[in-house]
Amino acid sequence: MQPAAGARVRWTAADLELLPDNGNRYEIIDGELFVTRAPHWKHQEVSGRLFALLDYWSQQTGRGRAAVGPGILFSEADNVIPDVVWASGERLAVLLDAAGHLSGAPELVVEVLSPGEQNARRDRELKLKLYSARGVQEYWIVDWQLQQIEIYRREQAALALAATLFSKDLLASPLLPGFGGSVASLFV
Numbered sequence: 001m002q003p004a005a006g007a008r009v010r011w012t013a014a015d016l017e018l019l020p021d022n023g024n025r026y027e028i029i030d031g032e033l034f035v036t037r038a039p040h041w042k043h044q045e046v047s048g049r050l051f052a053l054l055d056y057w058s059q060q061t062g063r064g065r066a067a068v069g070p071g072i073l074f075s076e077a078d079n080v081i082p083d084v085v086w087a088s089g090e091r092l093a094v095l096l097d098a099a100g101h102l103s104g105a106p107e108l109v110v111e112v113l114s115p116g117e118q119n120a121r122r123d124r125e126l127k128l129k130l131y132s133a134r135g136v137q138e139y140w141i142v143d144w145q146l147q148q149i150e151i152y153r154r155e156q157a158a159l160a161l162a163a164t165l166f167s168k169d170l171l172a173s174p175l176l177p178g179f180g181g182s183v184a185s186l187f188v
Contacts, residue, residue: 008032012076029126031077036114043112046144047083049186050110053171054086057179064088064107071101074134080127083142084110086176105135107175112142128152132159138175147187 010031019026027034054066066086073079087106097103109131111123123141131139139152139159147167152159165171167184
């Protein structure tokens with residue numbers, strides 16, 4: 001049976017198994033499929049530097065773990081691949097499924113913006129809404145072109161913009177006691 005004219009196709013996590021392994025990144029948000037190409041070199045550098053900071057802090061404190069590009073399967077209709085995440089040891093023990101994917105919200109999610117209006121909309125609107133609804137405690141949106149970081153923190157059951165950091169600022173978080181790094185160092 002064909003969908004009615006104008007009806008929206010709802011994608012599921014099972015549909016992702018049928019898509020080609022061609023270097024594209026496939027994500028589903030509220031049943032809508034998003035396809036992106038391999039990110040810009042600078043995007044990957046910034047992601048790597050953020051991971052390195054979080055990973056070093058995690059190893060020093062033993063409080064949790066960071067990962068680059070992990071899959072998060074919130075539901076059959078919400079399956080995303082953020083650039084970097086951090087989860088406490090306690091939460092990670094509960095969230096990892098048998099396939100090694102997260103089945104719920106880590107405490108911290110980081111998205112590095114890719115050029116283009118559709119990419120910015122996805123990260124600033126759709127993913128913000130998704131992460132907020134699913135219980136992410138902190139969400140960082142990193143704009144490597146403007147060299148700034150928007151920090152969203154959970155306030156009264158929703159993520160709200162808490163700060164916008166610029167090159168002269170220090171990146172820190174109440175989730176990560178003692179964690180810190182120069183914003184400028186991320187964009188070298």
